[in-house]
Amino acid sequence: MASHSKAPPRSGGKRGSNGAELLARQRELYALPLSDFTRARDALAKELASKGQSKDAQAIRKLKRPVVTAWVVNQLAHQHPDHIEELLSAARDLEKAQRRAMSGLAAEPLKEANRAFQRALDALMKDVNDSLAATGRPPSGELIRQVDETLRTASLGSEEERTMLTQGMLTRPLRSSGGFGDFSALELVGPLPERAPRRPAKPPPSQRPAKSVEPSTPAGGKVLHGPWTPRVREEKAPARPPPPPKRPASPPRPSKRQLRDEARAETRREREVELRQLRRDARQQAAEAQRAERLSRQEVVRTKAVLRTAEAKSRYARGALEAAEARARRAREALETAEEQARQARETLAAAVEAERAQAEEVSRVEQQAQATEKALTQAQRHLKQVESRLPR
Numbered sequence: 001m002a003s004h005s006k007a008p009p010r011s012g013g014k015r016g017s018n019g020a021e022l023l024a025r026q027r028e029l030y031a032l033p034l035s036d037f038t039r040a041r042d043a044l045a046k047e048l049a050s051k052g053q054s055k056d057a058q059a060i061r062k063l064k065r066p067v068v069t070a071w072v073v074n075q076l077a078h079q080h081p082d083h084i085e086e087l088l089s090a091a092r093d094l095e096k097a098q099r100r101a102m103s104g105l106a107a108e109p110l111k112e113a114n115r116a117f118q119r120a121l122d123a124l125m126k127d128v129n130d131s132l133a134a135t136g137r138p139p140s141g142e143l144i145r146q147v148d149e150t151l152r153t154a155s156l157g158s159e160e161e162r163t164m165l166t167q168g169m170l171t172r173p174l175r176s177s178g179g180f181g182d183f184s185a186l187e188l189v190g191p192l193p194e195r196a197p198r199r200p201a202k203p204p205p206s207q208r209p210a211k212s213v214e215p216s217t218p219a220g221g222k223v224l225h226g227p228w229t230p231r232v233r234e235e236k237a238p239a240r241p242p243p244p245p246k247r248p249a250s251p252p253r254p255s256k257r258q259l260r261d262e263a264r265a266e267t268r269r270e271r272e273v274e275l276r277q278l279r280r281d282a283r284q285q286a287a288e289a290q291r292a293e294r295l296s297r298q299e300v301v302r303t304k305a306v307l308r309t310a311e312a313k314s315r316y317a318r319g320a321l322e323a324a325e326a327r328a329r330r331a332r333e334a335l336e337t338a339e340e341q342a343r344q345a346r347e348t349l350a351a352a353v354e355a356e357r358a359q360a361e362e363v364s365r366v367e368q369q370a371q372a373t374e375k376a377l378t379q380a381q382r383h384l385k386q387v388e389s390r391l392p393r
Contacts, residue, residue, distance in 0.1 A: 022056055022059075023167075025044060025060075026060070026063065026169060027078075027167060027168060027169060029041055029044065029063065030066065030071075030074045030078075030168055030169045030170075031074070031075070031078040031168065033135075034065075034066070034068065034071045037065045037066070038065055041060060041061070041063055041065075042061070044060050045057045045058075045060040045061045048060060064171045065171070066170060066171045066172070067171070067172060067173065068137075068143065069143060069146040069147055069150060069172075069173040070150070070170040070171050070172055070173055072128060072131065072132070072143070072147055073147055073150050073151065073154075073165070073168075073170055073173070074168040074169065074170055075131055075168070076124055076127055076128065076131070076151075076168075077165060077166060077167065077168030078168045079127070079131070080124070080127050081166070083120070083123050083124050083127060084124070084165065084166060085166075086120045086123070087117070087120040087121060087124055087151065087155050088155050088162055088165075088166070089120075090113070090116045090117040090119075090120040090121075090155075091117060091155035091156050093113045093116065093117075094110075094113040094114060094116075094117045094156070095156070096113075097109045097110040097112075097113035097114075098110060098113075101294075101297075101298055101301075102294075102298065110298075110301055111301060114301065114304075114305050117155075118305070118308055118309075118312070121148070121151060121152070121312075122312060124151055125144070125147070125148060125151075125312065125316065128144070128147055129316070129319065138320070138323075138324070139316070139319070139320045139323070140320065141313075141316070141317045141320060144313065144316045144317070144320070145313060146173045147173075148309070148312070148313065149173065149174070149175060149176065150170070150173045150174045150175075151165075152176065153174040153175065153176040154170075154174050156176075157174070157176070161174060
């Protein structure tokens with residue numbers, strides 16, 4: 001089952017606000033840049049409260065700021081609704097093909113439906129990379145994985161999740177515990193495989209005719225019954241005893257051939273029953289083998305779908321790695337340029353310091369010359385005064 005992201009609350013205002021208008025205002029909030037969401041939400045709640053729509057204002061205040069993954073998926077719904085609709089349509093076709101394949105109707109359309117679904121998902125993931133590049137966000141591998149999983153779970157999930165994806169109002173990424181696509185809720189359509197009929201009860205054994213009993217009356221008057229009656233040599237007697245009273249005639253005893261035929265017929269019936277059961281078991285095993293083969297083919301299709309998903313994630317990861325390496329290369333080039341500029345600045349500074357030192361020395365030399373000149377001038381003035389003092393007036 002997929003973990004659900006809570007749908008934004010909706011409520012009617014105190015004076016009966018328009019639900020469609022409120023939903024449109026909510027969608028506008030989720031279409032804003034992530035940093036502007038909280039400020040715009042609070043401003044909208046304050047506006048509704050000032051209009052007397054207290055329930056709507058309270059519902060707006062409860063809206064949660066989406067996490068980065070949910071915000072990226074919401075931007076897809078707002079900026080590329082046609083691509084979202086293509087993904088949902090491909091997901092519905094994939095579910096139908098999955099049901100037909102699981103029912104044994106057709107397996108080849110499932111491959112094409114899976115390829116169409118993957119193409120629609122790849123188009124949206126390209127939109128994700130373009131959107132992240134435009135906003136300056138780095139396309140990390142974990143972010144790409146969560147966006148991919150959210151799109152898969154929402155498109156193959158419940159109608160509520162599909163509606164939230166279409167409206168672009170997710171607050172959390174969706175996660176599925178189904179591994180490679182959650183088809184656990186799909187129902188089989190079409191004819192089911194025939195079940196082997198129940199094994200009929202074993203027919204009761206045939207009733208063999210009772211063995212006839214022929215009385216035998218040996219000397220002594222004792223009557224013995226059955227074929228085991230010993231033969232007794234009759235002794236001649238002077239007078240023959242009176243015959244015993246006649247007993248009712250017993251049914252005729254079946255011959256040995258009849259008994260053998262009945263035994264063979266019974267054995268033949270039992271073998272026919274056993275052969276029928278063996279044939280039923282063989283048909284059932286063949287049906288189970290066909291089901292196992294069909295499930296194996298479906299497992300191969302699902303495994304290939306997982307492999308394609310892994311390859312797509314690998315491509316996204318390679319793209320992110322190449323982008324990171326390009327940024328690192330540009331950073332290294334900028335660092336080398338900065339180091340070169342710093343070296344030139346140091347050389348310029350050293351030259352300036354050297355020029356300043358030379359200028360200072362020149363100034364010092366000029367000052368010394370000026371002092372010497374001033375001193376000579378002072379001496380010349382004194383000498384001039386002395387000369388003038390010596391001249392006659």
